[in-house]
Amino acid sequence: MSARDLMRSSDSSQSQQEATRFKIFDNSEIPICIRNSSGVFVYSNHNFSNVIKGCEYDSAYWFEKLPLELKCALLEKEVDALANPDMAIIKSFVIDDYFYWCVLFQVVCINSESYILWHFIKDVVFSQANSRYLNHVMNDVCEIKNPALVLEPGVYQSFCLFFSGFTHEFISRLLSVTSGASKKRISKAYSIMEIDNKDDMILYLKTHSFLPSVHRYAFELINSKCNLLRKAKL
Known part of the structure; x- marks a missing residue:
């Protein structure tokens, strides 16, 4: 096995270990994805796949395909959350032009590693x-x-x-x-x-x-x- 293959195997194993820490969210009705402090998506639950990103590709690909303005806004709030880990940061976003979501960013620290939870909560749109x-x-x-x-x-x-x-x-x-x-x-x-x-x-x-x-x-x-x-x- 090459050094590159060993690195990939190590990264995959680490991602699997990280994902098992968040199994508590598997059955949540709220779409949830989680990133580590390096900006890597390490977990997402079934409702995130079904409702937010779709099941045909992974979270990183979904994020890269978002409009630049929306990506920057999401990352800005993630940075705010990391700067204020004791607070929950909430921001409303329009996703796919017509879906309104209230996204809550929350920092959880596990073994000195910071993880940012993105909770997608249906916002109320008043007609x-x-x-x-x-x-x-x-x-x-x-x-x-x-x-x-x-x-x-x-x-x-x-x-x-x-x-x-x-x-x-x-x-x-x-x-x-x-x-x-x-x-x-x-x-x-x-x-x-x-x-x-x-x-x-x-x-x-x-x-x-x-x-x-x-x-x-x-x-x-x-x-x-x-x-x-x-x-x-x-």
Whole structure:
């Protein structure tokens, strides 16, 4: 085997080892890809392939084919995240000219190596039609309620994860509760917020600018869990 082949084999093995660290995101409903500090894509989940990049080519090729302005904007926010590793950086982007995504950039450190998680969260695009519908929904809500203030801590944790796109199964593993308990927490949140379905809740959170803080807290919880797992392996 040549020296070049050995290098390729080593790189492939390293990428596989890196990818196994992020298996927790395999079943996430949110499209996620992860890059290391060298700018190499080391992981992406199934929904990233199915919804964002397509299944016919890899993440690096997908990124290279993006418009230059979009690539620069994504990289700018990645740099911001690396400069502020304790913060979640959120930015809205238009991908493929008509898909609106809110991309959350989050830094996770494992064995002194920094990884940047890109979470693609569906942004709400307001048309005249759904603006009228939203006004109808808002008429049914007597007062503006900040979920961070009106929900008890455990309920708010499940709330933030659920309305960031994660399943009850994922939430139960992350928070060490049963799936049934997670569902009960969301039912309680609906009751307290006086909103009875997921779509209306997301519109409500978006309209009153609560959605970014919901996403940030959700990924703070995930980051905390990843750090605990990392420390347990040391």
